[in-house]
Amino acid sequence: MTVFESRETLADTLHLHRAKHMSIGFVPTMGALHAGHISLVSRCREDNEVVVVSIFVNPAQFNDKNDLARYPRMLEADSEKLQAAGCDFLFAPAVEEMYPEEDRRQFDFGMLDKVMEGVYRPGHFNGVAQIVSKLFDTVQPQRAYFGEKDFQQLAVIRRMVKMLHYPVEIVGCPIVREADGLAMSSRNARLTVEQLKQAPVIADTLFQSRRKIAHTPLDELKRWVKDRINNTGGLEVEYFEIVDRETLQPAAGYRENELQGCIAVHAGDVRLIDNVTY
Ligand code: PAF
Numbered sequence: 001m002t003v004f005e006s007r008e009t010l011a012d013t014l015h016l017h018r019a020k021h022m023s024i025g026f027v028p029t030m031g032a033l034h035a036g037h038i039s040l041v042s043r044c045r046e047d048n049e050v051v052v053v054s055i056f057v058n059p060a061q062f063n064d065k066n067d068l069a070r071y072p073r074m075l076e077a078d079s080e081k082l083q084a085a086g087c088d089f090l091f092a093p094a095v096e097e098m099y100p101e102e103d104r105r106q107f108d109f110g111m112l113d114k115v116m117e118g119v120y121r122p123g124h125f126n127g128v129a130q131i132v133s134k135l136f137d138t139v140q141p142q143r144a145y146f147g148e149k150d151f152q153q154l155a156v157i158r159r160m161v162k163m164l165h166y167p168v169e170i171v172g173c174p175i176v177r178e179a180d181g182l183a184m185s186s187r188n189a190r191l192t193v194e195q196l197k198q199a200p201v202i203a204d205t206l207f208q209s210r211r212k213i214a215h216t217p218l219d220e221l222k223r224w225v226k227d228r229i230n231n232t233g234g235l236e237v238e239y240f241e242i243v244d245r246e247t248l249q250p251a252a253g254y255r256e257n258e259l260q261g262c263i264a265v266h267a268g269d270v271r272l273i274d275n276v277t278y
Helices: 007-019 034-049 064-071 075-085 126-139 151-162 186-190 193-198 200-215 219-230
Strands: 001-006 022-029 050-055 090-091 143-148 169-174 233-246 258-265 270-277
Touching: 001 007, 001 186, 001 233, 007 090, 007 126, 022 034, 022 126, 022 219, 034 050, 034 143, 034 169, 050 075, 050 126, 050 169, 075 143, 075 186, 126 258, 143 151, 151 169, 186 219, 186 270, 193 200, 200 219, 200 233, 200 258, 219 258
Parallel strands: 001 090, 022 050, 022 143, 050 090, 143 169
Antiparallel strands: 233 258, 258 270
């Protein structure tokens, strides 16, 4: 595995591979890699001749400075995991490399970012689109891989790709969970022993709600999900929405396989998200 810090050097190297008609797959990450990330890299390895992974903690997508400062950074351990997973090229640029000057672009995602994460993390998706478009410009992948845990992010990125006419296939990959159901996240590393016992209630409640949805009015179900998690102790629901999987707008009634339940929960100062398909 070769590590690159410069956009230009990586782009030149990939150009040589593209000239040989080799397919290039790309997994953008912010590091602190867990089995969820590695599942993206493995899928990318299966589908492509060249596997590129980026690790970049993107300041533009953090609306909370403390969250940015606390975000775990562990490049050496991550490099070892990527090497073992069959990554060919790791791109780990400095902030100045990606933002030599302020990126003032404003993306219009229609209604996709007017709900859920878009409400609670203003500017977040604009920052995601800024960095993902810069990374796509550098890597020019044929396919790019994103986890479905960030369900809304996936929808926003698909929209960005359409708007900017990127010739890249966006591949969504399933959530990877711990044995107790907790969705894997780099932020889980910051949970205390006590919080690690409480947090699986989030997934358990979502799974139980899946069994109830066909015979429970959506408003009642939403209340039930929030109450069950809030009553656990140590957890506080920020939002729980049942939305249309395509438009992300709140659903009026149950339609099998067309709805997604999306949740954000605070465990102390750690913010966790998860989702399920109904
Ligand atoms: O999902 C993430 O880790 C980040 O939002 C991404 C897509 C790497 C952009 O910084």
